[in-house]
Amino acid sequence: MNLLQWKLLPLLTVIASIFVVFYLQHLSENKCSLLPYKHYWITSKRIVTPQGVISGAVEINEGKIVSIVKEEERHGKIMGAHVVDYSDAVVFPGLVDIHVHLDDPGRSEWEGFPSGTKAAAAGGVTTLVDMPLNNFPSTVSEETLKLKIKAAEGRIYVDLGFWGGLVPENAFNATALERLLSAGALGLKSFMCPSGINDFPMTNITHIKEGLSVLAKYKRPLLVHSEVQPSSPSSTQLEDMQDDPRSYLTYLATRPPSWEEAAVRELLTVTKNTRPGGPAEGAHLHVAHLSDSGSTLDLIKEAKRHGDSVSVETCTHYLAFSEEDIKDGDTRFKCAPPIRDKANKEKLWEALMEGHIDMLSSDHSPTLPELKLLDSGDFLKAWGGISSLQFDLSATWSHAKKRGVTIEQLALWWSERPAKLAGLDLKGAIAIGKHADIVAWAPDEEFDVDDKFPIHIKHPSISAYMGMKLSGKVLATFVRGQLVYEDKHAPAACGTPILAH
Ligand SMILES: NC(=O)NC(NC(N)=O)C(=O)[O-]
Ligand SMILES: [Zn+2]
Ligand SMILES: [Zn+2]
CATH class of the missing domain: 3.20.20.140 (Metal-dependent hydrolases)
Known part of the structure; x- marks a missing residue:
């Protein structure tokens, strides 16, 4: 009996922890977005802003644009952050x-x-x-x-x-x-x-x-x-x-x-x-x-x-x-x-x-x-x-x-x-x-x-x-910062009705 217990215990612990990990992953999974994070940067050589087209990066946090930096000002700023790079594609x-x-x-x-x-x-x-x-x-x-x-x-x-x-x-x-x-x-x-x-x-x-x-x-x-x-x-x-x-x-x-x-x-x-x-x-x-x-x-x-x-x-x-x-x-x-x-x-x-x-x-x-x-x-x-x-x-x-x-x-x-x-x-x-x-779109792609x-x-x-x-x-x-489409749609429909007030 004792022997059986000693053998089963580690096994049960492993099974239980697998369940916990899956459960937590499920909780944190954002069905509204194909991206797993809320704070990240989008980079591209062609970002279309009201001040003109720039090469640089757009910082996004909690659904809003929080900063925009030009390529030459960018160094160091996005180190260690999540980056989605669109290189030559237009970010519009x-x-x-x-x-x-x-x-x-x-x-x-x-x-x-x-x-x-x-x-x-x-x-x-x-x-x-x-x-x-x-x-x-x-x-x-x-x-x-x-x-x-x-x-x-x-x-x-x-x-x-x-x-x-x-x-x-x-x-x-x-x-x-x-x-x-x-x-x-x-x-x-x-x-x-x-x-x-x-x-x-x-x-x-x-x-x-x-x-x-x-x-x-x-x-x-x-x-x-x-x-x-x-x-x-x-x-x-x-x-x-x-x-x-x-x-x-x-x-x-x-x-x-x-x-x-x-x-x-x-x-x-x-x-x-x-x-x-x-x-x-x-x-x-x-x-x-x-x-x-x-x-x-x-x-x-x-x-x-x-x-x-x-x-x-x-x-x-x-x-x-x-x-x-x-x-x-x-x-x-x-x-x-x-x-x-x-x-x-x-x-x-x-x-x-x-x-x-x-x-x-x-x-x-x-x-x-x-x-x-x-x-x-x-x-x-x-x-x-x-x-x-x-x-x-x-x-x-x-x-x-x-x-x-x-x-x-x-x-x-x-x-x-x-x-x-x-x-x-x-x-x-x-x-x-x-x-x-x-x-993000590719203007020359047919x-x-x-x-x-x-x-x-x-x-x-x-x-x-x-x-x-x-x-x-x-x-x-x-x-609003959620990647709703990239070859496929995000699993959940999380658009918001916009009402004037
Ligand atoms: N009932 C309609 O959807 N009409 C529409 N039909 C068109 N444009 O042919 C429109 O906007 O006028
Ligand atoms: Zn119409
Ligand atoms: Zn009409």
Whole structure:
């Protein structure tokens, strides 16, 4: 008996200590991050900061950027610390995509928070701001915003803010709008034409004026889908309706640039109230997804010159594609306003580079592949909306680099300015005190978006970039210091809902 005890005791001790070690390891394992530490440095020869591109190191602790040192000042400072080295790769502020439709809750079979935020993480997008429609019910009240926040709990891989909806039902009800804004909506969004969603009706200019006066108090923006359908369609539009619905040109003719121009012209009658000393000072109007680089853009430039508080975004697809590229029946490219001709695309690039267009967004607006009607290829009946979220960065870079755009300009358009519009003071730049929201990417690395490429949006078959070669490969994505993506995603979804207060 004694002998047996003496033999068993060391064995039991060994087994017990193995259990203790495993248990402790499990406790300390951070499922939110693919990195085991919270205090570390990221080094690279190309770190994009608001002061320019530097070679050096960024110190991260407890989710924030705590110091930035240039290569020549670095020696000794990071000795003995944990270092993640990206050498020649670009270390860039995480993208802030202020225009996505994640369709959750209510239509999560179209996209959903888990798949949409995984696609964002894989694409270097560290913050999303979700549109108030295509989810069900639409986000037009405090109650419906709470449904969104609840649905996001434990299901988002990047940080996520929410726009509220300005609709006829709440536009004249300042109390309801204030409750929606107090509950954390970063601003409001409205449509000047039918949205395609029954519980998200369009607003007229009076509704918009009312909305702006409430927003002024909160200093938050109104984003507008700026297309106005004329009350009597022109004869060419009626003729076009009889044309082949599979032809892209048939669809294009149904939404001419004059719709965008008419909307912006109307908007400018109320944006003058946002000037200093005006009745809506503090409010800001943002023109969503500009496609027309002609008269519509001229009107926006004029308003800016007069001191109206206005800004404008365009989207990756207007910069990457033109009418000439879209094959008949390929309804993946149907969106509103539509993708126009090559000359228009070139003018959009010029306007961006000259600073007349302020920022970029994806307007990722997926649906079920069945509703894209890829079989019949009917452009007039298919769902309007482009699926692109994961390729924001690579697609814009692939086209930008051919035009001499700098990496710093890209950071301005994709991070700094959208963060500012959404009021996200801790996002949008690699700077001391900000969240450590960072993407490391290889600008010269090319890849094919095909069946073998891991696409994380729910329905890869409707991705606008399927079948294309892109450059600018995302290597790693950090959200508040947590490595959420590097070839794979972190095990847990630890993104945070962002609420305004
Ligand atoms: N209901 C939508 O998602 N609409 C969207 N559709 C597009 N852009 O084609 C949009 O933002 O207008
Ligand atoms: Zn829109
Ligand atoms: Zn949209």
